[in-house]
Every structure is written in C-alpha cells, then in structure tokens.
Amino acid sequence: MVSLGALSGCYKPLFPEDAPRTQFENYDRMRQRLTPLEEPDVFGNLQPALRARLTPPS
Numbered sequence: 001m002v003s004l005g006a007l008s009g010c011y012k013p014l015f016p017e018d019a020p021r022t023q024f025e026n027y028d029r030m031r032q033r034l035t036p037l038e039e040p041d042v043f044g045n046l047q048p049a050l051r052a053r054l055t056p057p058s
Helices: 002-007 023-029 050-054
Strands: 039-042 046-048
Touching: none
Parallel strands: none
Antiparallel strands: 039 046
8 A cells, every 4th residue: 555655646857847957058048048959850750959059159
C-alpha cells in the first residue's frame, strides 16, 4: 500500500521548462532577444534551431 502511494504521487521537475538554462539565455531573455530552441524541418519534424542560435545577433 505504501509503495503504491509513492509510485502514484506527483513529482516536481528539477528544472522547469521556462527557466533559463545558461547565463546567455538569461541575458537574451532580459533584452527580449529570444532565439527559438527548436524549428521544424522540411518534413515538419522538430529539430534543434542551431543556425538561429549560433549566428551572431545583428
């Protein structure tokens, strides 16, 4: 009975999705220059947005 209660309980994620992951994301968020984390490819599948994140800001 105790193990069933422990397995079905809620858990709090260690890192929330909306929290900045690095100091660079925090800097961009403060200046409203957010870059997307993922972008769809030609088939509609989500992939990391490397080009948008690695190009220097203009």
